[in-house]
Amino acid sequence: MIKNIIFDFGDIFINLDKMATFKAMAELGVSNITEEMMQIYHQYEKGFMSTEDFIKFFHNKFNIPKTDLVNAWNAVLLDFPKERLSFLQELSASKKYRLFLLSNTNDLHIKWVQNSLGVQFYNDFKNAFEQFYLSHEINFRKPDTNIYEFVLNENSLKAEETLFVDDLEENTNSASQLGIHTWNLTPGVDDVTELFEKNKQLL
Known part of the structure; x- marks a missing residue:
């Protein structure tokens, strides 16, 4: 029982649009998702990395404005x-x-x-x-x-x-x-x- x-x-x-973040990142010039990026993502999702450090990683690596990164990251979320x-x-x-x-x-x-x-x-x-x-x-x-x-x-x-x-x-x-x-x-x-x-x- x-x-x-x-x-x-x-x-x-x-509801989610699971491809939305990938599309948004591609529009920001990031079309190749590397193993390093996935490891950073998993560390963040497990709470082993702060939001500040997570955003800083992508900002420093790709020189993308932090606000654009946050918006791209949240694009997956719908209603x-x-x-x-x-x-x-x-x-x-x-x-x-x-x-x-x-x-x-x-x-x-x-x-x-x-x-x-x-x-x-x-x-x-x-x-x-x-x-x-x-x-x-x-x-x-x-x-x-x-x-x-x-x-x-x-x-x-x-x-x-x-x-x-x-x-x-x-x-x-x-x-x-x-x-x-x-x-x-x-x-x-x-x-x-x-x-x-x-x-x-x-x-």
Whole structure:
């Protein structure tokens, strides 16, 4: 029986344009994403690098104005449909499941989300969860299995009683290695509001 549900954030609740940052960086003259750049990005997303140092790295390397870098970095983030928040709040109010958020989210992105959604909307969203885990705050990132082990251990959850919802197959695959049930939601095809229609084990 499923007793716990762990949700991703991007393309589960908030819509993303995953190519937008690459396009924006290309317009700024950066079309080749190197291994070094990916390592810096992963360090930042794990919270091992400050926002100031992250922006400084790209500013110094490519001589791009810092404001343009921030705008390019946040271009990936789109809208958050209100019906998804309503669904989540109803699910939370039912008390049928323990709810958790687990997201690869960095400091720049979460600040943009807070400013874009507004304090009330953001707090309503955050308060629907028992725990709200962002990668840059807990120093782990998906798809590394230790991030799921962290959530299970911190909250005394059993993998076989837990469903993990994420839009990236590499993330659901790594979670399933630990015995966690998964729903690999396909953006544009599935919607989180269809949780019970698409996951009969919850009924």
